[in-house]
Amino acid sequence: MGETTVSRGALSRRSFLKGAGAAAGALGLAGAAGMTTAQDWLAPAKAHAEGEERVAYLCHQFHCLSACCLKCTVRDGRLALIEPNDALREEDQRICLRGINEIQHVYAADRIQTPLRRVGERGEGKFEAITWDEAIKAVADAIKESQAKYGDNSFFFRKSTEASSAHGSGYLAALLHAETGGNWGLDRGQANGLDAGCGVGAFRATNNALAEWPLASTIIFLGFNPLESSIAWTKAFFDAKDAGAKIITVDTRFSPTASKSHQWVSVKPGTDAALVIGMVRAIMDEGWYDEEFMKAHTGYPFLIDRATGEVYGVMRDVTDEKTGKVSRKKAPYVWDVATGTARLFDEEGVDPALEGTWEVDGRTLVTEFSALREAYEPYTLEWAGEVSSVDPAVIRGLADDYANRGPAFLCFGLGGPDKYTNADVLGHALVLVTALTGNTGKKGCGTGWYGGGGAFHATSALQSWKLPEEFKASKSQMPMYDMPYNDNNVHVALTFGDAFTLEAADANSMLEWVKGLDFFAICDIYHSSAVDYADIVLPACSKFECDEEVTDLRDAKGYLSLGQKCIDPLFESKTDLEIERLIAAQWGYDQYLPKSHEEYARHRLSKAKGNIEGFTIEKFQANQGVLRYLDSDEPVRSTLKFATDTGRMEPYYEKQIKFGQAFPTYETPNEAYEDNAKRQQYPLVFMQGKSCFRIHAYYSASAWFQEYFGPQVNISPVDAEARGIATGDAVRITNDRGTFVCTALVNNAIQPGTLFMAETTYNHYYPEGFLQNVTNSHRQERCYEMTYGPQIPYNDTLVEIEKA
Template identity: 30%
Template sequence: MSGSETTHSGLTRRGFLKSAGAVVALSGVSGLVGCTRNYDKSLATTGSEDQIFYGTCRGNCAGGCALKIKVRNGFVVQTEMGEQAQPAFNRICPKGLSHAQRTYSSKRIQYPMRQVGGKGSGEWERISWDEAIEEITSKWKQYQSESGNASVVFSTATGVLSVNKDIYGYLQKLMGGSSTAICYDGAGLSILQKTIGYGLFGSGNNPGCERDSKVVFLVGANAHLALLNSWHFLQEARTAGAKLVHIDPVRTLTSQQCDQFVPIVPGTDAALFLAMTKYCIDQGWADEDYLRKNTVAPFLIREDTGHYVRMSDLGFEPLAGDPDPVTGEETFMDAIMVWDSKTGKPAVADTIENPQLIGEFEQNGIKMRPVYQGLINHLGEWSLERASEICDIPEETIAELARMFAQDGPSTVYMGFGVDHYNGGHKTYQAIITFLAVTGQFGTSGSGLSGVSSGSNVFFSNPNLQVVDAKTGPVIGTVKLASVKEQGAIGEIPLDIRSIFFYGHNYISNVTERLKAIECLKAIDLVVVADIAMNDTTEYADILLPVCGWMETLDIYSGGPVPIMKLQEQAIEPLYESKNDFEIGCLLAEGMGFGDKVSWSHDEYLSAFFDNALCESLDYTLERLKKEKTLALLPQSDGRYPHGANGVFPTETGKLQFYLEKYTRGIGFEGMDNGDEVDEADEQFATFMPPHEVWRENPLIEKYPLQFMSMRNRFTTHSQFYDVAWFREIMPEPILKLNPADAAARGISAGDTIKAFNDRGYVVLKAEIDAGLRPGVTVYPKGWQASQFIDGHVSNLTSSYTIPSMYNNYYFDTLCQVEKCEED
């Protein structure tokens, strides 16, 4: 941007498309003209003045690739793959190679700005950092005085996996503000934590375990595009003789590099896995030894409530437990009971060798059965015939898939987030976990769950960021944010949202029902966004705070599936007037009167993240990370860390919990049970919940006969990297894929301008014909911003519908109609 006082948010939609093939224009930024003129040539040569810095690609693509950053004369001129402590994870994709362009993007936010024409006007004025901090903090104080501390909301997601931004969560606690919970891909992550727990590497095996698989089912996972860093492990398994099966509604490059493609009706995966589970039990392929030792299968459940039978139910005295670690007082355990097949009586779980899995019992007037017997009863209706009719997969195919997985293992389900995006998606994950439990395919390298469920839990604790007895406001699901603002309450709790602060989070681009979300932001007094570049959310901010680029600050990589912590060195000085998140958070804290709470230097702040048991046991410190650049979290050199090894799971019972005794909402928002009560009985076993909108029995299909869904884009990570000019040369504008029959019925040819629409909104973009789609399905590559569509936006069509048991964005549960646009 120029130094003028009033500027516009950026290119128009048409203007962006016309200029998309050009190299990023830097001529308007003082001092960068020479770098631009020799840009391509400089990438191919190495001068004696070059410096190499170490860093990471920190967007949430489940990659976490290491980078070598080449700097010449103070400018980032090239990024390439960096080496990691475990060489199996040495990978990089085109996005990782594009950081030189991304760093100098014309969409960078260069200085603090205030929107003077109202949210969405694109009329900005430049302000100083002092003005920005003073205006924000003075208004926050006013709002909290008038409407309570909870009226200021802090909202983040996984746009940046690092620890610098953790300072904002600390500020929220100090202020007593409210926060938001991520409802993007929330169904899968939530239910997996309940069923198999969240360990050091998330809820699944660490990438690399697939190399030991003999059978891999890829479910809702376009891994070739979405999970490039771990795709090679699947191909290595295939080369070694494993059979890869892609179960998906859309035939993609992933399908073409698997041994078998199984086209399934969208949103019906739970029906497939329930039927395969029943078939394995009927065929005698259930691994009863695994079920007894490692799962909740032998636990007794009451017929009347579905709750576990405990000692107190049968009149037994609770067992003495370990003393309370704080008070030293004696504790007791009301242990769960199983049925002893030898004595014919109840016994405490894990005290006998051979608890009964089958049977109906009664004791003290309580009718009970083992969980496994309950599962068998529950699966009674799930014949191959029924699943075939629902999923449109031949019965013999379902039978062979079940046999292959149960008998030819070790077997892995490689999960994506595709099944998460339908009503009841959490039940699909539970159905898959049930299938894995019954077949005993869990706990070894080569068996279990992999893919997006695997996420390194490297969220280092920093004791300095703890606020004792913090009295914060409620947690609001992002999918519920608009309704909470409209109602002025979160369930029974009054809540007047006066301000919201977004960081690491492009809310408008990622939430469903975009137009409703925009109206929500327009109704909020003060919207503040701290970000690197302009995007869909910044358009509706009142004040923008420029965050420096990833190469412009010292940071620590946090999260992702790779079991390695990595350093981000500061390669160049922060561009323009940008600051790192730590510095911005401290400025805001000082403005709110908490300056004494943020008195650390940046190095002291980062060093405190090593003050935890894991780092202490490994003798890891910030200084050591600065020296070695990358540190493995576990000693194995090959990256094989199976979840649930030795039958131990980080769950409430320590077992694989395919049965959920007392269900609570996965993303728990206190106070939001007003009209949203959860029926425990419906959530205890895995079930098939038909999609809400795209289900074939919905009469709305007559009006809107096509399903509207997305796929990963090779050149974006969610909504990041949209502004890289190299990628725009290859993929210059958004498209919508249609099946040839659907296109022909509408007179649409490849390259035509088309309009997709429903009652919620529309988008205008170009058509692409793809025979890999099931008839009735349309697909758009995700990640485009509003300025890049001819008109409208893909997120205008999606629905914010959700269900009491799972607050989640159901992106794929969307119907639309498509028509050809007349040329101007």
């Protein structure tokens, strides 16, 4: 094949193919229907209906979690119009500019058009176009050679949601016994702190429906910006506001959500935990807590040994009601007021004391609530105000609204304050404040991650595709984000989507590690940031493309959606399922995978019962690809039965005694704290978050969005003036980890001392470097013992900025 030299720019900056006699596309040959460039496909379809026209339906975004059901008009084989699916109830029909923009995005110049093989050094972006047979063989040969030489776990496989996840389920990890990289470190810091007190998965399970927001009297958004990150939720926001809910946004910057809230609380970066601890102190001092709830549904009455901190209780066998599995769990004692003795918390007729100290069996025992009062004696409102830079009276007002103006939601997003090393402390503090007030388990209240706004009516009746028992992924050696810094056995990697620069910080270290691999292949739709480092590049379809009439079933917030083919695969792209089948066939394992998307969809519906009883492919096709869950009129709510050992909220974490975090003890961020000596050289806190134009890096390939919202850093007028920076200037952002150049936007919404950027974008859109070159890769050691492992502290980063 002829050599293709690929530079890192837009289509107009691409090199031409030296061989094969064809024009260059975004990263390969133009191969479909006579296309010579992707740009040719951006010509608008005719406004009037000529030629062949049809309509297809699918469920949209994975990242914003709005799950909008779309109606797509296809004219002359080309996507021409995207609207909400009008088979839904009118109040459920939604779309945003990201969905409308898919017409441009699908046909973007950055599409990978053909399989490619590297011909230059890793990182240079020099490739030659090859056939699918050559590409698949190269991938399979590399895996076979590595596993024969170093063992099964020398092959790393990861499938990120940047890939077209509607088109496959990541079977290769199990089929080839791959290393999968364990916990991903993204958006799980607060969850580490919350789930220990409410049960694993609680940060998701405590979601309430968007439909319940208008039932709340108070809604506090903690570093959560739904009016940008999940635009389709805007209606619920304003419905709640119109219904009389007081909406408060706590955020470092004056976000769009803050601008539409009743109150904006501007908090210093990385200090949200101090603010919530201050709320806890105010609620205790003022007596605003719910004693009845605390006694019946929390661990606050449980007794602990003052000397050791251990919960005073006995081990006993407990049988799981669902599985019948028996396990050993500790049953705590409480002090029974009626008998004046210590009794097991769940004994019949126990009336537990909420506060007090007693001598039992030579031990001094104290209730958890009394212990909390003692532990939080230093955490005055004045302390919380000093640490967070929030007026103590404002913190007290927040506590008053949350405790007394209920029911109340405390909503956090998977960004913002989650991206600091102390995020687990924040999550733990949220357990404390919820357990004090009882703002959970009833309509119009709850605490947790509001991904999609709750209302998860998805059903366990959908059947997964099971592989034979012998096919299982290898036990993970370590999280992927630790691999650049620790010895490991990974020699060959295959990722579907750009895991290496989207799921890790400190990109220079990560990409140096990738360069050292024996082989790396990537399957992606677009020219993402890791593509230039790959040995083989495989072109994937977008969710709008398929070579079959149906794709997959997805939860769509009150509905189940069956995706339909909109257009044929563009260029030489293939669906994820087809690519996995081609690779698996090199071992003869394709026999274990679904032969088609329709077979997979029918299998998933094969035992339809409960809230999907009677659902069939034919019924979906007759109703524009969507069917409403049978229980959709009753939103899924929080429950007063928690997935903990006691079935209660447990604010005291016995396992964290050794780390000094049995109760959440405030600690500064790793890097972005006031007295850090590094501030002499790098005085600015560098933060990132979602925007209305992108979700993570997705939509980076949209030329429309790049034109108006390329890589730009927001800087306060105070910091800009001090450095002679004006809007539109090229600026360089630097720290010890790396540097990059982008465009400055002077913005009054930004606190002095901080910078803000939308979460990344593909590296070739930057004049030099890219955002992840400077981000922090520090690991919070105690989090290795938590459910989700250490979070990646992207925002826990100090930098300096200057004109480039």
